[in-house]
Amino acid sequence: MMIIPWLKGSFTKRPGRMLGAIAGIAITMALLSAIGSFISYSGASMTARAIRNVPVDWQVQMAPGVSPDTVRTEIAKATKFSAFETAMYADVKGLEAKTGNSTQRTGPGRVVGLGDTYRKNFPAEFRYLIGARDGVLTTQQCAANLHIQPGDSIAIQRRGLPPVQVKLAGVIELPYADSFFQAVGLPPNAAPQAPPDDVLIMPLAQWHALFDEQAQIRPDSIRTQFHVRIDHNFPADPSAAYTHVQRLANNLEAGIAGSAVIGNNLAARLSAVRGDALYARVLFLFLGLPGAVLAVLLVLFITASGEKHRRREQELLQNHGASSSRILGLQSAEAIGTGTGGILVGVVLSYFVDTILIPYSAATSGLIFGWIAFAAATGLVLAIVAVVIPAWRALHAGASYITANERVFAKPVWQRIYLDLIFLALSGIEFWRTASSGYAVVVAPEGVASIAVNYESFIGPFFLWVGGVMLALRIFDWFLTRKRTFMDVFLAPVAGRLSGIVAASLSRDRRYLTRGILLVSLAVSFAVSTAIFNTTYNAQARVDAELTNGSDVTVTGYAPFTPDDPRIKQIAALPGIAGMQLMQHRFAYVGTDMQDLYGIDPNHINEATTISDVFFGNRNAAATLDSLRKQKDGVLVSEETIRDFQLKTGDPVNLRLQFAGDHAYHIVPFHIVGIVREFPTAPNDSFFVTNASYIAEATGNPNSEVILLRAAKNPETLAAAVKGALGSAGVKVSEIGSVQRIINSGITSVDLRGLTSLELVFAIILLASSVGLVLALGMAERRRNFAVLKMIGAGKKELDAFIRGETWVIFAGGTVAGGILGLGVAWMLVKVLSGVFDPPPEFLSVPWIYMGILLATALVSTIAASSLISRLTRQSAVEEIRKQA
């Protein structure tokens, strides 16, 4: 019978506390469900994206003499499939073409025969550059080597048979040449084989006409593969999907043992993605969970701030004969009331937030509602913990279980055992351990197929966060108790001549103050670390995309750009270009190994693209480019080549480059001037960077293959303008935004924008709530003191000195400690998660505008709370003293 009046009384007498608790529970729920939904959804979308980017799921290679029907039947038994194509591979001695007076001949190559429906079933394998899409096709590199174009003839040097002539129909690119030409059936740890440089693709019927005879004479030079797309009904999580696909392949291998081997491209891709998915999960947890913890602390703080009233109510109830169980029952009803309110608001908020982050559909609705249900259960538990447990403690501890002496002088246990310093030491040790292991956060234990997150790596940043906040509290505590003179000066700007007495008052209320500083500094550090990490992450994702694309806008042509190419002038005349640079992209042999070679102008390359310090071995871009400029025949060599060929800076090195005169490869001497790790557009780890002028002079070919453009404003607009000016025939124009969206070679492909925007908004809400509620509720607790001050003659000025003194300490202490700590945690997080970045960032990116908004939020909340409490003190002092007596 008492429950309804009790609840009614709670809401009418303590509306601030009750509504604050409801809001806190709702925020906790929204954060939890947002993080959970986003983790699940991002895992599923990573799986989907990974699958989408695998052109052929399985390449099943038959053993010689095995009946294709047998293998096909076994595949059908193992899994459903949606596409099944035969691909025939023939090794040839070489390809030859005559252009004008010269004859170009390549080394060993490969000719592939594909069925008519192959292009339709596996369209991602090809990118058409020039000419027809049917007939005999070759790759861009092979066409460059042979100096041929559509319509030219090529002689195929078959093994054991006389050459045959075919006519080239078109030039293509094979974006997935590595997997298309993979050596199926090699042991897992075998070194990967480079795809052949000289390739022809032709219709299957034509291939049979040319190579069936070679298959009879040299069966070792012929391979038959089935290219299969299997049914994509997988688990959503990349790890589970990987296991599923691997098991299907194992099952098939058991059935076709000895008859065929499987190249499991799908499992290989999922294996790479599952690492990224784990990184993503860790990232979301580390970015999102502190916010949820903060929201929980806020709820606990709000309910704890009513402790005194609760004790008084309990005493009254006990005096009127209520039993402990009856009192706890009433408090539980209050918890359920608060919890229900919080959950109702939380469900609406969570649904709203989740559907902003995740596109709502029948497929995602289960995921969203599942997480909302989990968050609702957590909200209810939180309400019970926050209301019932303090009530139970108060009942069992008695009415005056905190004496004045205890309240003022006793140091908290953690201070006495120096827990803050222990945490900071542990943070340092763990960080050092993680650093010495190369920041390996996602690890693949030896001999185990699954991979795991090394959660220990996060002990460093976590303990830095907790230990740092505790140390800040210790320092403030020390200043408040031991350094009154300092506090006197510190408070002078807000408390004026009353600063001394205000400092004395604050030193006695330091338990409350440190609690306020704790919440505010946690909120500030959460907001600062999240904002800095997110900004650094986004900046780095852009660097990654720029590295892949080359610059904001990159133009590559099938036909190179000659120095007086009218297309260059056309592009240069376009509006919106901040910088433009021509770059050579050739191929060079070091020994028998062919590598990409980039010819640049070291004086001006910076104008069109970002050349970062981390691209180079000495971590100094300016010095490296300067040494290249000073040494005409200087070359920057990749780390891998330096290691493989036992080279060092200063060594001479001979590369073979194709000369313009005879289209043959000749030796060109270079001197190594530095080590390069990454370079714009460089697709792999082995490449050279050198002076374009030297290449032009040595080879007699001054042409450039790539144009890099820095956009003054929007890269997308500039790319459209370039396409409009040049047309699309024989030219590829790519811009950074689209590359950023399709990159899938790392976690930076995960679009964090939705989640981070949400986190940043929540961070501001949490900060405003922490500052506002801490101050308002804390000061409301001690309204009586303000009433006494008023009674003995304090005017508005004097009351404000006390109010502002308190708010100033909490605001300044919380924001300074939180700011420093947030910076430290962001730095450590970026270091620990350096595996996320490719390349790792050189420095943290600080979002100054957001920082300004944070500071303004804290300031406005402080001022609002001060005004509120100032308004509360306007009530009759006598009434207030009587009410609280």
Next chain:
Amino acid sequence: MKNEVYVKAENLGHTFYQGNIAIPALKTATFTIGPRARIAIVGPSGSGKSTLLHIIAGLARETSGAIAWPALGPRETLRPWQIGFIAQEQSLVTSLSVQENIELPMLFMGAKRKEAEALAQDILNRLNLAEIADKLPDELSGGQMKRAASARALVSKPRLILADEPTGQLDHATARHFLETLFDWIEGADTAVVMTTHDREVARYMDEIWTMDHGIMKEGAK
């Protein structure tokens, strides 16, 4: 003695409202208070004694009649310069020591910290409170709190001291000592004292006794 009027009230009334229900705490009171007045207000609980004192102190507003402080100045500057108020309830600032509590009125009046400290120590010694100077209110007994609050009301040497049951929690001996100290403190000054009390012994120290009955004040001589 100067011929001044500290407080002048006519047909003073005060009505509380609980929702729409009017509760008249003080129905009518007409009086003047001059220098060196010694007035005890007596009457049963709920008769309006404290309400009357609060209105005189400027802590509550009259809802009918009029009150003025001709020789003390405007309402805003009454406390702590002209009026020292001793509340019935515990009224020390819990986060300040006894000495710091006593310094407060002086600081509000613009005194330097050192000056306020010296004055506070002086009154603490005179009221035999020196040993509790550094204690916090939570560490004091009810009587000690009341004496400390009284010391705070006296330290600014106001011209009118208003005390709401100042001896309510004190034994007779302590109450007598308190009153003697109070009068000793204001000896020679024009300070007036008005206090509410249930204690006829205490009332005997005063020159006038006003009796309150159901919100109506009856002025009378000792």
